[in-house]
Amino acid sequence: MNTDSFYANLPRNRAFASLSAPESFAPLPPDWHLGCTDIVNSTGLAAAGRYKTVNMIGAAVIAAIRNALQGEAFPYIFGGDGASFAVPPRHREAAEQVLAGLRSWTEAEYGITLRAAMLPLRWIRAEGLEVRIARYAVSEHADFAMFSGGGLAWAEAQMKAGAFEVPPAPGTGPPDLSGLSCRWSNTPARNGIILSVVAQPAPDADPQAFARLTSQLVDLAGELDSNGHPVPATGPKxxxxxxxxxxxxxxxxxxxxxxxxxLYLLAHSAFTGLIFAARRPVGAFDPVHYLSVLKANSDFRKFDDGLKMTLDCTPAIRDRIRHHLQQAADAGLVHFGLHEQDAAMVTCIVPSPVADDHVHFVDGAQGGYTQAAANLAAAFGVSRKTG
Structure with missing residues (x-):
């Protein structure tokens, strides 16, 4: 059976809260392959003030695979200091070539080591784990993949142990990162805190009990303005x-x-800045419309073998989120990490500024998911998913 159309045929779910339910996800076809990446010592890089570079490299993985697949939809997820994705068998070789080139390019351009691994789904299922996928439609023109089942977390842990490595390919040309952009300034918290949340089910946790917990957390975030979305309606500066x-x-x-x-980007940024300042259309480009789509097409919350959120949060909601998580941790249901900072950052993939299919990856500006995952590891002694 040809399974290439699996992801294209998945229904697009518009209700994020419904993704707490395990039945919202469909198992990945058995002949697909999973790819994952992350940055070595991302926590140290964040502490050194290089977290924007960390986010840029994580988003570069997605941009490069998207371009290699010529815009064909595929499931991917941004993790802050890396990204993971799945492809059908006909795209396996192309994806491996992209990852190999990215590893060499990242080292050469930034002096940063990128890990990368690819493996067939059957090896994950042999461990008694699963990779299930859902499509969350953030707008009419953009959606993000959600992952569950524990298989992605296992694959990332194996990658960090050196298994399934895609080796670097020195001498290859630079990757095609068309559309990748990170010009926006950090967005300050409007409610006092940008809260990074990483919550993973504990081993042998009851899936329905964990689903109830994540639903409660999403409801708590729903009490915040715009569900805690860190990007204001006017967009980042x-x-x-x-x-x-x-x-x-x-x-x-x-x-x-x-x-x-x-020099080219400096001149282009000056011209773009004038357009956004005037807030008037220029040709087919409408800056006000673009910013509204930017907010809508941002991934500030996701299911990634657990729940991740980047929230513009009040101290009161932060305390209630921590209380719920700590109660669940004490009951053996969850492992979690939180990290507070005063701003969020956005990294973008914009194939065309006049189309509405651009997507934007949101993270905390001072460590974000990387530091939240480090706090999780420190608190519970579990394998980190990020960093």
């Missing part, structure tokens, strides 16, 4: 010169000298 200009220049320069690409 675009200051000049952009904070991520050099990062974007390195990702998009190809074989062009870095300084020339920086």
């Amino acid at each position: 675009l200051r000049f010169p952009p904070a991520g200009l050099t990062l974007e220049a390195k990702s998009s320069r190809g074989r062009t000298p870095l300084i020339l690409r920086q």
